[in-house]
Amino acid sequence: LLALLIGPPGLARLTERRGLAPRLGLSLRATALFAGALTLGFVLVCRPDPSVLRAAVCGAIALLALATGRRRSLVPALATAVLLLVLYDPWLARGYGFLLSVLATGALLVLAPGWSEGLRRRGVPPRLAEALGAAAAAQAVCAPVVAVLSARVSLVAVPCNLLAEAAVAPATVLGFAALATAPVAMPLAELLAWGASWPTRWIAGVARAGAALPGAGVDWPGTWPGALLLAAVTVAVVLAGRRLVRRPWWCGLFGALLLLALVRPAPLTRVVTGWPPPGWRYAMCDVGQGDATVLAAGAGAGVVVDAGPDPAAVDRCLRQLGISRVPLLVLTHFHADHVAGLPGVLRGREVAAIETTGFEEPRQEAEFVRREAAGRHIPVTRAVAGEERRTGPLSWRVLWPPADTGPPTAAGPPPGTGPLAGPGVPAGPGVLAGPGPLAGAAPPPPNGPVAAPEFDGPNDASVALLVRTGGLRLLLLGDLEPPDQQALLRSPEAAGMAGVDVLKVAHHGSAYQDPELIRLVAPRVALISCGTGNPYGHPAPSTVAALRAGGALVLRTDRDGALAVGGAGGAGREVRVTRDGASG
Template sequence: MPRPSVHAASGHRLGASHPRQEGPTDLRLIPPVLAAWAAAALAVGHPMDRIWPAAVVCFVLATALCGWAAARRRGERRQRKAELEPQPIEAGHGSARRPRTHPRADTHPRTETHPRTETHPRPDPPRNPRPQILLAAAAALLCAAGAALSGGLHSAGLYQGPLPALAGTYATVTVELTVTSDPRISWPRVNGDRQAPASVVFDAEVHRLTATGAGTVATRTPVLVIARLGPSGPRTPRSEPRPSPQPPTNSPWLDLLPSTRLHLRAPLAPPMPGGADRIAAVLRVPGFQEPRIIEGPSTLQRTAGDLRAGLREATDHLPADARALLPGLVVGDTTRVPPDLEEAFRATDLSHLLAVSGSNLTIVLVLLIGPPALAMRVERRGLAPRLGLSLRTTALLGGALTLAFVLVCRPDPSVLRAAACGAIALLALATGRRRSLVPALAAAALLLLLYDPWLSHSYGFLLSVLATGALLVLAPRWSAALRRRRVPPRLAEALAATAAAQAVCAPVVVVISSRVSLVAIPCNLLAELAVAPATVLGFAALGAAPFAMPVAEGLAWCAGWPTEWVAAVARTGAGFPGAQADWPDGWRGGLLLAALVLVLLPLAGRVLRHPAALVACALLLILAILRPAPLTRVLTGWPPPDWRFAMCDVGQGDASVLATGPGSAVVIDAGPDPRLVDRCLHTLGVTRVPLVLLTHFHADHVAGLPGVLKGRSVGAIQTTGLRHPPEQAAFVRAEAAARGVPVVAAAAGERRRAGPVRWQVLWPPPAGGPGVPAPEEPNDASVTLLVRTAGLTLLFPGDLEPAGQQALLRAYPGLPRVDVLKVPHHGSPHQDPVFLQRTRPRLAVVGVGRDNGYGHPSPRLLSLLHSFGTAVLRTDVHGAVALTGEGPTLRAVTSASPGPGPTQAHPHAAPPEPSPLHHPQGDQTRATLGP
């Protein structure tokens, strides 16, 4: 260790110790980055005339502050120079005079002063920090002005030309455009009772526009193109839909490469209001049209496309998950990733593996240069010294690899961000000085924001910067703290890196998804074991595919093993019932989680000092993730132990459950979201399903079917006879066939029993049968059940409309009063008052989503039910609903406020009768029903 004298003689405030000696983190670039980020976020998407005045004001203020700081610094310098001049001090007298030296001082080796006169230079006065503060403020204002001007210039294209105005009128236009991004799949999503078809989405720039009334105009306007994903070639209306739950991935739209010029005729639509997208309009290609190419892609884009296509071809023989995931791990190609795997990656916070990030580049460069800290030393590692490459050659090869990385992964903003962050981090690490990492990251973020101000609205960019900053600032300190507690070094580094990235990124993830992943840290640790070998082997397969496809296939086969491991980690982690915890959404929820993290971090350090407390916290986390049903019931009171019927809270949709024995239940409808219905069934402890009855094929009743089938033994699936919409009917058949579950049609008059539950199918009548004609509308073809269990009578009419309800009453004039009515069509105002009066339920349950855009449930309907003395429970307010007890002890318990007491009726309901659910005339429900 250097001596203090060595430090003093070094002339440097850090001394002359080890070259890795670090000082405090340099944060001078942080204010300019924050100012530029805020200015760019406010500027993009607005006309230039609103931006340039603010930018000019910032520039003028920055110039004034610079001048003020320079003037203060000049004055301070003159004052310091005057104060540092030697001043004579004569003993015994207060006056100063010139010192007297020895008469032969010019020839004597030592110069002597007068014995009673000394010369003392004054110590350095403390520097005034005001000039530095002024310069920092000026730099922040200059960066803000530059970012605002850049944002205005980038947004100018959104308001030029006739295309934005034509989009507001939904005009049909003919355009010539250039593809500017890789096509990506927008998987089907539930939209009300329909499931939106899968589509191909890509960004483009319109160069020539032809429209009625506007003529032909040359322009440069960014647009978003949406083409329906289907088989190659046009599709006739009578063609049979694909009997597969996954849309095809061989559409010609997916083969388009950036820089390709197209000719399209399609209707325009305006972008979503309040959005921060860099588009002026949306082009929706009608039907199943094929793209009309007028000019192919450039040579560079064609080369990159061939490499990506070669990697896809090399992975064709791999298992499904590896085939879908490996191109995403290597070059961010997620066209094959199915929605369930993508959802699993989101639930475990592994989505960053599917996006091109700096880690991809880092892995490849580390393979070349070895550990970055040793890159400048004689004992450097990696492939470069083994191949005899000099440092200069290694640097050139690393630059070539970076350029190839950008080329293959496309020079999109996200790729440029990844390349900049990865390259700068490696460069700073190679010098062995962590102090330069934060300024390097800040400089990269600042340059990228000035180059592309739209990044200020990108959550991906924000997460990338936060994660990189956490790895540079927090991870080394946490790793050192873990090593001091005898944690192995490699494990300490992995734990610290994962925990630091998760701590700073979790509040932003909450803003996006309104949930907190409890399995993120262990899943990331387990996945990291396989990411590096999968990425390296994948890049090797990518490079070998153009020259030797068998070699590429062998490398891809080797990469498939670690890739399968990553997919298994994601699926397993997402499969736990407590993998995700709901959290308030928006920035309010993000700030709340950030405050919670700041409170918990100091406590975590104390917990690490006490092994018993650490083990207790780990056990609590495991219980929160596993959520065993008996423990959940004890802690929350939900579900009640002897529940008979439950309506799950699955959003805007229906999913009802009838208990048929321990761990067994009949499920009526599956809701729109597989994750929500699976969570509900797990909470109820359902592992066996003798029958899944789907009342009709609308998406809000059948799209959650995979969640019901997941990990459960299912006897059969029963459906209505009207297979409409045909796409949803095909989806149900494909899901059932994939799991070997038979599908049967329900028949009116059919009676069945499962344990204590007995039911009769009342509706719909068979097609072509006598009496009542078969309905032709999906809602009115809903399977209607009358169920009896534990002295309780329930009616499930699906989504019957007033016409169907009236037809049901005509077919069954003896339809009795019921204890529980599942309100048709989520509380739609379209209800038949006679039907409600005839059934006159004591309790009505409504499956409805929060803040749905349909106004469900209708206030008029609620008033009508209250006028009958009916208590109303709705899932958007009360959560899931369960009925427990038998006879006079029947009670309704909700998950929002579970408890042993009876559920209170709606505030507008009539006062309840002495027994909330027991009907005094319940024996009448045992009468034989018939038309």
């Protein structure tokens, strides 16, 4: 903002000769006063957060030097700003936002100019050298602190910052102008905000694209000793980089290796890591505290059950599995940890249909699903017990929730009608006709249609599936609670659930499980999707113990990462489970 008046900070000695101030005929002191008012407005509009205060005090000190005619130096200005702010509010010293802001600014002032000059001497164009030096310096200094916060080290921060840098200034200036003019001229403010939305969308798009890369980051100890280790590694990389820039061929080689590490092409990844394993039938993605699983349905195709809480995580998992077509996406219920990742499933993939539960709560998430589906013209239907489907080598039966004799919800037509009917075959009530991508029958329950029970919450209405693929039998229970698990035991479907090969444990392995159902199902392998250090204590030790007591191999994504199941299944036959990068 101040650069509009006094010019770029890199030209400190000539700032009075750049910017708008000399064109408006303002003296140095008038420029400093006007810029001070602009700085105060910046703090008021943007709120006095630590990074905002740091920027404002740095700017105020530089303006004081400008007004008094003293030689300006931004490093002493930064040091003075930090000292004054910490004396005013000592708790700022414990704020990560303040620390990162100061470190980034210091890196731009101390390291970036020398690094940029070194790149220019080696033939890098001046503008690119300046941008690259600034991005690399900020990343090098801030990365240890970020590692403490996130327990990860980004490998895409520098290129992403380079791509986003050009949009920062227009987004900031136009956004600030929109906020400042909104109280007096709302139409003008809306126009300015619309203008600011374009660079802002670019920044957000760059961030999402970078985070979605399979190799976007590596896990790192989220402790201060881990930060010191990263700082040492950074120094070593910088020293090695100074030697490498003198050897273009080595630079090109390491650049190509870094690109491969970021993109991780599926064929190369499979050769190096063994993931995904050949012949996998079912995969449980590592999406943190949530659910996202995939059933292999032919070359490049997979039936996806739930989308997890994070679009980037589920998109990364599906790309690693080579999934480009989704004949059906089943959303077991509308909790955010199962549906918020929906945009990641839709990203760059052909999704033929979405099937959901009829219990549309929470309302906000249900609306979100309908909105995303409508934007892609994807039909949304409702799953009911007794429905049977098949696609490719897959076949499955919906076990829960029970059918409803009432009218269908706004989610879509009842099963067997509308857009899921295949071409050339009449679709009557209860029929999902072929030869389209999905085929099967959805007869009423054996004892006739029954009214759906009164559900206490979304978990009770989770879609539960019994799946058969390549000889394997899998039971996917969504987030069903014990009363509904007991209802399943009393239903005609109970006999088909006995002795399955794989159980997707309900509700992330919570303590609320029906022991009789676990004894009946008696899985050979039990898989639990949960996040590292989640606040719910999932999975519960009692649930893990009960599964192991029944002879199940228990694996969980918080410790074992993504999981893939293969093999023939059945009594005496092999069931193979592979961790992402290691065999289980």
